[in-house]
Amino acid sequence: MDLKEHRSIAIDGPSGAGKSTLAKRLAKELGYHYVDTGAIYRTVALAALRTGVDPADSNGVAALLPGVNVTMDYDGDGLQHMYLNGEDVTAAIRQNEVSAGASKAAAIPAVRDFLLETQRGLARNFDVIMDGRDIGTVVLPDADVKIFLTASPEARAERRWRELLERGQQADKVQILQEVMERDARDSGRATAPLRQAEDAVLADTTELDFEGSFRLLLGIIQERLGGTPNE
Ligand code: DC
Numbered sequence: 001m002d003l004k005e006h007r008s009i010a011i012d013g014p015s016g017a018g019k020s021t022l023a024k025r026l027a028k029e030l031g032y033h034y035v036d037t038g039a040i041y042r043t044v045a046l047a048a049l050r051t052g053v054d055p056a057d058s059n060g061v062a063a064l065l066p067g068v069n070v071t072m073d074y075d076g077d078g079l080q081h082m083y084l085n086g087e088d089v090t091a092a093i094r095q096n097e098v099s100a101g102a103s104k105a106a107a108i109p110a111v112r113d114f115l116l117e118t119q120r121g122l123a124r125n126f127d128v129i130m131d132g133r134d135i136g137t138v139v140l141p142d143a144d145v146k147i148f149l150t151a152s153p154e155a156r157a158e159r160r161w162r163e164l165l166e167r168g169q170q171a172d173k174v175q176i177l178q179e180v181m182e183r184d185a186r187d188s189g190r191a192t193a194p195l196r197q198a199e200d201a202v203l204a205d206t207t208e209l210d211f212e213g214s215f216r217l218l219l220g221i222i223q224e225r226l227g228g229t230p231n232e
Contacts, residue, residue, distance in 0.1 A: 007144045011023050028078060045093075045106075047068045062108065106190075116139065147222075
């Protein structure tokens, strides 16, 4: 018997593997809350950048944390809005500078400790699909389903490049690939909660798959894993 009141699905993997787009669609399909944990780290990085603190400066960022209030809610479309001390920063956290900053701030143990309970609290209160880097390994080690979603760095850089072009932004493919590889190295190489596949996670490689194919693959894994564990 499963004593947990709510079910949780952990999706971890490197940047650009399609975690958030897929998790969002899966959450809709299954009627779960989608929790984008990267957005939480991005909000802390934004707080640092706005106050002139280098997101890589562990003492500087740790000193800021008591004055940082990170909250979130969901609009009618299920979009997760992020608030920094009450201000809606959902759009601001998507800037390139914040992406690099989040990856640096996320390597600071005090930041990870500060955000851990926020993430666990969500999983206690809702059925969640949570995406990040350490959800299956650290945040929700008892998640009902764990998926490690990946794709080759080249495929991930190509997707990012197309996304930017579609938004009418100039983009250099070589530079994007370099940024993808730098973030991978930082996220996997850090001492605290590095990106790695949990032992009981299912590996899903979407290098050769389009969105629909990836969605079917993940839905199949989830249905198979949840199949034998009724939520009562
Ligand atoms: O998923 P994302 O690109 O929005 O995440 C931003 C950064 O936050 C990313 O470089 C790694 C970090 N992160 C993390 O360390 N742990 C998580 N659970 C989620 C994100």
